[in-house]
């Protein structure tokens with residue numbers, strides 16, 4: 001379980017998140033909405049452990065451990081992974097090598113890449129000249145290889161074309177064990193019990209909801225989170241009343 | 252015309268002539284007296300002490316001679332092994348060539364001026380030996396020829412002269428290593444090399460250096476490429492050296508001739524490197540590229556590059572990237588010289604440290620900070636070299652892998 005309690009975060013001396021409470025249980029996927037600059041990416045980076053996002057109050061725990069000040073790579077080892085909005089380019093490091101690094105052992109990189117239409121990119125330097133949509137698939141591929149227990153997705157569907165949107169959506173659903181069209185052979189209850197993966201997805205459009213059966217949704221506005229609600233309802237509310245109204249009406 | 256007396260005379264005049272760049276070395280501090288070593292048969296090479304073999308392997312020399320098209324092996328001043336295993340490829344000691352073959356005189360001191368400086372003069376006046384590797388017209392080397400210059404005697408001045416010729420339509424790959432034995436501290440290596448890439452020939456020359464901390468190194472090399480020819484010149488130096496200075500030059504003498512220089516340098520504390528590459532583009536369709544990757548762990552590195560475009564319809568690019576990991580200095584001096592309208596020349600140079608953002612990115616995938624750093628460094632050093640045979644690419648990767656262990 002991921003548990004965030006009354007978190008306050010600063011960047012460069014400026015408060016960007018405050019009074020953040022969040023609880024994601026095993027098997028649950030949450031969706032995060034919010035206007036540009038509201039602090040969504042910052043929240044994900046803070047959970048991942050980026051040191052420039054300074055936690056000045058509150059606490060983050062994962063799997064029962066206090067990880068508030070744990071270094072990034074230890075969080076990764078503990079089972080937290082992220083798909084970035086804007087990852088850096090690493091010259092000379094082939095995407096193929098990176099996928100192997102994420103897997104921490106033997107895997108069939110090509111086979112995995114095929115699942116997100118990415119086999120043609122394996123011999124390119126990581127993120128070098130990748131288009132917006134290609135970056136998303138590269139990030140997803142790395143997460144597939146890493147297969148962490150808590151997955152943070154920063155706008156996984158933005159910039160992705162219609163055909164690849166389906167690929168991205170289905171892959172995320174599979175990773176999070178949140179397939180909207182589950183295995184017919186298994187009873188729903190059993191599927192729910194087997195489901196352990198946790199997800200936190202940032203989305204502006206909500207397209208991802210067509211593929212991933214998300215459990216809860218929240219709006220981040222001005223560095224603060226609204227109460228939990230059904231993600232579809234939130235999306236409708238935002239469409240009708242705008243972010244600000246929506247935060248108020250839910251609260 | 253080849254005239255021994257004239258060469259000697261010119262050399263004598265330049266005996267004390269300082270090099271135009273780089274720290275001056277007092278050659279009187281070294282001994283250039285011949286050091287005899289007995290010749291070794293092919294099968295004897297494997298009986299070299301394990302430690303010695305390891306050092307040779309690091310410079311790309313494989314004593315088993317697997318996947319090698321021939322071997323030249325000089326220890327101190329004596330050639331201890333030399334043979335070719337491929338038809339159409341000749342490998343012979345230069346002294347022997349000078350005694351027995353008229354044709355060598357068309358190449359000897361034809362590109363490098365004997366009176367360039369005191370080092371070229373020393374190579375003429377006190378020549379020990381060196382290799383001649385020639386690919387006959389149309390011949391294709393399947394495996395690279397390996398050449399090794401080994402320094403074993405403390406305080407030695409090793410003077411060598413090498414000539415590499417790829418005749419018309421030939422394809423030749425050479426891997427050459429300069430290595431010092433584990434016990435050696437001080438010495439100087441003076442190496443003159445002349446490269447001839449004839450019409451439509453292809454030559455790749457990959458040099459891996461493993462020096463010792465008090466070694467001085469003064470290579471002097473010039474190449475020429477005829478119409479449609481390709482000259483790939485790779486240089487890898489990841490080990491400490493007191494002072495290394497070289498500025499290899501290549502002239503593209505025919506149309507559509509291409510030259511590419513790639514250098515990968517890791518500078519250790521106390522080491523001074525002054526390296527460069529210069530390519531003259533003299534005919535339409537000429538292409539040139541100079542790519543340098545330098546890392547300083549506390550060493551001082553000057554990375555020069557000079558491209559000279561003399562005619563229109565040429566294209567040249569210079570790329571020089573440096574990473575400062577643990578102090579030291581990197582001084583990039585890229586020069587572009589267009590002498591005619593219609594030249595297309597560009598350069599990019601960057602000196603800095605590893606971006607923190609890249610390190611954290613890898614850390615978020617489960618690597619520790621050190622693992623992330625070394626992954627990025629390895630990526631930085633792994634340059635794609637088009638046209639390089641896979642065995643040689645593997646040798647370069649191996650050298651990078653080795654240096655990685657030292658650095659971290």
Ligand SMILES: Nc1ncnc2c1ncn2[C@@H]1O[C@H](COP(=O)(O)OP(=O)(O)OP(=O)(O)O)[C@@H](O)[C@H]1O
Pocket residue numbers: 011012016034035036037038039040041042043052085
């Ligand atoms: N390193 C930083 N230095 C200064 N300000 C920062 C830094 N990182 C984030 N911010 C600021 O914090 C605020 C929140 O940024 P964040 O990237 O979290 O927004 P977001 O909700 O993800 O927006 P978007 O929808 O545009 O991706 C912004 O105003 C941003 O400019």
Ligand SMILES: [Mg+2]
Pocket residue numbers: 040041042085154
């Ligand atoms: Mg964002």
